[in-house]
Amino acid sequence: MHPGFGVYVHIPFCAKKCDYCAFATFTDRHQLTSDYLAAMRKHIRRSVANGMPRASSVFVGGGTPTLVPANELMSVLEEIPLAIGAEVTVECNPDDITLVMMQTFRAGGVNRVSIGVQSTVDHVLKSLGRTHNPENVQRAVSYVREAGFKTFNLDIIYGAAGETVDDWSRTVSDVVALDPPHVSAYGLTVEPNTALATQPTRHPDDDDQADKYIIVDEVFAANGLTNYEISNWAKPDHECEHNSLYWQQGNYEGFGSAAHAHQDGRRWWNVRTPERYIELVMAGESPESSSETLDAQTRKREALQLLVRTREGVPINSFSDADREEMSELLEQREGQIVLTRAGRLLANEVALRLIDTV
Numbered sequence: 001m002h003p004g005f006g007v008y009v010h011i012p013f014c015a016k017k018c019d020y021c022a023f024a025t026f027t028d029r030h031q032l033t034s035d036y037l038a039a040m041r042k043h044i045r046r047s048v049a050n051g052m053p054r055a056s057s058v059f060v061g062g063g064t065p066t067l068v069p070a071n072e073l074m075s076v077l078e079e080i081p082l083a084i085g086a087e088v089t090v091e092c093n094p095d096d097i098t099l100v101m102m103q104t105f106r107a108g109g110v111n112r113v114s115i116g117v118q119s120t121v122d123h124v125l126k127s128l129g130r131t132h133n134p135e136n137v138q139r140a141v142s143y144v145r146e147a148g149f150k151t152f153n154l155d156i157i158y159g160a161a162g163e164t165v166d167d168w169s170r171t172v173s174d175v176v177a178l179d180p181p182h183v184s185a186y187g188l189t190v191e192p193n194t195a196l197a198t199q200p201t202r203h204p205d206d207d208d209q210a211d212k213y214i215i216v217d218e219v220f221a222a223n224g225l226t227n228y229e230i231s232n233w234a235k236p237d238h239e240c241e242h243n244s245l246y247w248q249q250g251n252y253e254g255f256g257s258a259a260h261a262h263q264d265g266r267r268w269w270n271v272r273t274p275e276r277y278i279e280l281v282m283a284g285e286s287p288e289s290s291s292e293t294l295d296a297q298t299r300k301r302e303a304l305q306l307l308v309r310t311r312e313g314v315p316i317n318s319f320s321d322a323d324r325e326e327m328s329e330l331l332e333q334r335e336g337q338i339v340l341t342r343a344g345r346l347l348a349n350e351v352a353l354r355l356i357d358t359v
């Protein structure tokens, strides 16, 4: 298990709902911002009083954290006790990033930002329903650098309707030109209960996504960005600590509506709407909505399913001899562990079904 402790802070506001997004975000509740942040501060103080450990990583995600006034967001982060060298990330939409905002983040202890670039091609951004134009991304990255951030992430998505392989190659090369220390590239996923789910003609094609995955992995590898989890690439020492904590089943606390938390096999999540969250926390009650406790076997299975996706891989005996032989193109042995090859990463879900999870 990961030795650190993570904190997730959820900001549930967005300017516009992207039609592929299933996250718990709202476009009509900005008026709740101050009360919501006050409730989070109270919730954090209560957890600290109850012995919450110092955080080795903090991730402020959403939603759109950059819709909240930066100094108010910093007043929430101020409440979180940090371990020495803690990673503190805020997710940012490129349109919102200003130099002053980035300087305020730096002064408030934020040392990493994650920018939702998605694509650098105009018609693909429109197809994804994104509002920013590609020039804003360049400007945003220059502000991030000028404010003194030593590390940052760019998120990109492949597989939008109408995105050609050339469009994707352009996004990948534009991203490389920005010289990011970390990139997350996600295949567009059709999530249930989204607008995209109701429009089959706009759904991504598996073969097209596989071709695009190979392109991104080849170009990144040639430019010093190493794959360390199926959808994540980084320069050395720029891997995301908070991601690693999740993948190694570390403990974390979640603040805000719909935020998830985990402690030694017990997982719980907060009520989904910001108004309910505010109401419960301000009344001195727990905002927890539901929980589940995993048995040892389920935890072991999840551990292997998460680790097999990373470059650390899983112990050799996590697969039978026969399966290792049958999947010799998909698996390789590295430093005494079994790791997915690129072909294996493309079929990770199928490979994971063969994991042996006896405790």
Ligand SMILES: C[S@@+](CC[C@H](N)C(=O)[O-])C[C@H]1O[C@@H](n2cnc3c(N)ncnc32)[C@H](O)[C@@H]1O
Pocket (backbone or CB within 6 Å): 020, 021, 022, 023, 061, 062, 063, 064, 091, 092, 093, 115, 116, 117, 118, 155, 156, 157, 186, 187, 188, 189, 190, 191
């Ligand atoms: C929840 S968003 C929050 C950040 C910010 N609001 C944004 O959209 O850029 C985090 C990331 O999840 C990814 N994402 C969200 N929905 C997705 C989907 N259906 N398929 C693939 N990636 C998705 C996007 O790359 C996005 O940058």
Ligand code: SF4
Pocket (backbone or CB within 6 Å): 013, 014, 015, 016, 017, 018, 021, 022, 023, 025, 062, 063, 064, 116
């Ligand atoms: S993808 Fe990002 S901006 Fe779009 S609705 Fe989801 S959280 Fe908001």
